[in-house]
Amino acid sequence: MKLTQIRNATNRLDYAGKVFLIDPWLAPKHQLSFVDIPGMPFHVPDQMKEHLPMPFYDLPMNTEQILSGVDYYIVTHLHPDHIDMAPDGTVGAPLDKAFPVICQSEEDASVLRSSGFSEVIVLPTSGMEFGAARLTRVPALHGTVVPCGDAMGIVFEAPEENTFYLAGDTVWYSGVAETLRNYQPEVIALNCCAAETVENGRLIMNDEDVQCVAMTAPNARLYLTHLDNVAHAALTRHTLRGCLARRGVVNYDMPSDGASVEYKAATVGA
Template sequence: MNIQLIRNATLWLEYAGLNILVDPMLMDKGSMPAFQNTPNALRNPLVSLPDIETDILNPDLLLVTHTHPDHWDEAAARQLRKDIPLICQPGDEHVFIEAGFTNVTPVEVQHKHHSIRFARTSGHHGTGEIGKRMGNVSGFVLEAAGEPVTYIAGDTIWCDEPAEAIRTYHPEVIVVNAGGARFLQGDPITMHGPDVAAVKRAAPSAHLIAVHMDAINHCMTSRVELAAYLASVQLDGNVFIPQDGESLEFGGKA
């Protein structure tokens, strides 16, 4: 299994013979204003798409955890072919159908596409009133013969739901959104250093990958800061923190 970070939470997975594009944010650098009520006014995305050979406009499957604009944007809706099968969370399907996509499957619990089993998980996109206002978010666990069980946690903090997903599915590869995104008030709405450390402690044998950093204005935890925090709690070298465009390869079960 090969997993490539494109930018932010956008991933390219080569899994069980399929090319899967996750949470495509394809807009040009600076195309979108800063998120409101956040610590700075930098326009999003902060960085351009990397110069890569991967043909990200022609995946076999689209997987969208939720429709916040740093996970699904107008550029993706415009540029991607409308006949690509698309998996999403319940309640989001109208966004894709209205954009012209013709093969949309909302997953309530589980769904099988070709040889891959997808199980939807949940989480909390923040705490308190802010968490409620952020709406529903999902993650997905992928399973297929000969491939590592892979858990894409989505935009969640560390809470009961990702802990339960780890206990239930025993993932061998976990991808977390670790930018510590936040507003001027309240707690982080995605994982920061202590959350990433908690995931690693809950799944010590899993390959843990941290993404969703250095691309959006309200993500206040950088790659450098995350690495420093993990070193401070004796977890340096235990978490992959890829750069944009970087690929990682993992073996599956025999």
């Protein structure tokens, strides 16, 4: 399997002969700030950050390169830092609507269909086959105070591949621990910029949460993503490295935008 960090939580996953584009937020640099979101549903503890335009950086390659060869889109949830959103509520404008898109719920599927996607697949908790790969929806907790809507994680399994856990937008909690125990993944992708809103608390993992995952799955390799592009983040790649060093966490990869990491089966814990 191979993971390519595009930007923020957007990643390309090559797995069991299929290519999945995860959380395809392809907006140009500095497209919008929190104050530009209609209705302004989110508030950031540092109000100055509400005016910072996001994403902070350009895509590392053009959209055509990102979309080339993709078999499936995966949208873990409908937030504006995970898929492009228009003022009219439609989503995914840069994407080819003829390609199948995998989502978490019928509610999200309805929005995707109304946005023009012709093949929308709601991933069940019982799992579903995609070629040689089996994908299973697992729970996520998107907020330490009040969840900021629903989100999902996904476990990928295939013969001759590492079991891969895409945790999605979640904090460390019992559901993540249970997924680790049940599936014993060899590779784990964590969204971990410690983003926070006033209403919901911390939305995704911080360095302590990453340490909890590392301690619970000591033989796994962590892939750290969702970094350096949103205004409500409390951690950057630079600060997260320092925090993890102080915690003694070393079993991770934190690729820069545009970089790829390949994980060969049965070797990641070596």
